Amino acid sequence: MSAVVIPPEPRRLDAPPAVALAPAAAARPSRTFKRLQAELRGLVGKAIDDYAMIADGDRVMVCLSGGKDSYTLLDLLLSLQRSAPVRFELIAVNLDQKQPGFPAHVLPDYLTRLGVPWHVIEQDTYRVVKRVIPEGKTMCGLCSRLRRGALYRYAAENGITKIALGHHRDDILETFFLNLFHGGKLKAMPPKLLSDDGRHIVIRPLAYVPERAIVRYARAREFPLIPCTLCGQQPNLERERAGRMLREWEREHPGRVESVFAALTDVAPSQLADRRLFDFHALEARREGARALPEIEFAE
16 A cells, blocks of 8 residues: 655645646636636535534545546645635545556646645455456446545544545436335435445545536546446446436426525425324324414404
8 A cells, every 4th residue: 555645845726837837737727717706606616514523623534546637626625725714624535446557647747736635545356346246247346445445544543524526416316216216215415315224424625516518627637547447347236227317307498407406405394204203193293282272363
C-alpha cells in the first residue's frame, strides 16, 4: 500500500487547477463554465447544508474511482472548502482493485499535481468477483460490498469522520426505481447514511446534481477518466435500463425527473400503507378525540 501523501503547500482552491492536464484546463474559464460551476457549487452547498453533511473539524474521505462523478465531487469540495463557514480536511482515497490494464499511475499523478492529500488502497477484489460470480451474472453487488469493506476499514484506521461518495441525483432515482420494480420497496440512496455497524457516516454531496450537468462539467475540466472494465462488460444491467428510462423522461417530459426526486423529499406516511411508519389502528381513537372537542362558534 502507498503512504498518505501530504502536499507541502495546497493550491488556491478558488482558482483553476495549478496543473495543466490539458489545454482547456489551463485556459481562462469561459462564462458558460463559470455559470455551470456556480450552479453545481450551489447544489452541492445546499445538499451539505440541508443534511448537515460536514461539520467543523471533519476529516472527509473522498472516494475517488477515476470516473466523472468522483472527480467532480472532489473538485467541487475543494472549491467549497475555502469559503465554507467550517474548517474540514479532505483526503482522496482510491481502491486499486487490480483490474487488468488499470492505469495505476493516473490518479496518483493527478492528485499529486492537484495538491491534494491522497492514498491508494491495493486489494485484488477483481479476482474475487470473477471467481465468485458466474459468467453473465451481475457483478456490481459483490464488487460494491468488497469496495465498501475496504474503504470502511481504511476510514476506521485513519480517523475519517465522513465518507463522501460521488452518487448524484440520477443514481439515487435509479436506485429508487430498481427497488420499486424489483424489490417491492420504496427505498433509494439517502444523502446521508449511518453504516449498518453504526461506525461510519456516508455522505453524498452530489445528491441534488443531475448527471447531465456532471457530464458537461467533467468534459470542460477534461478529467483523466478511467473506465471500469469490470462492470463495463455488462451492457444490459437493470440499472442502465433505469437510467435510459430517466433520460427518455428528461427528453419527452421535462420536469418529470425533478418532480420524482422532489417526492423523495416530501413523504406523507399517512397516505401510504406502511404500518411501521403510521399507526392506522389509532385513527378511531383520534376521531373520537376530535368529536369530544367543543365546537367553536364564530361571531358574525
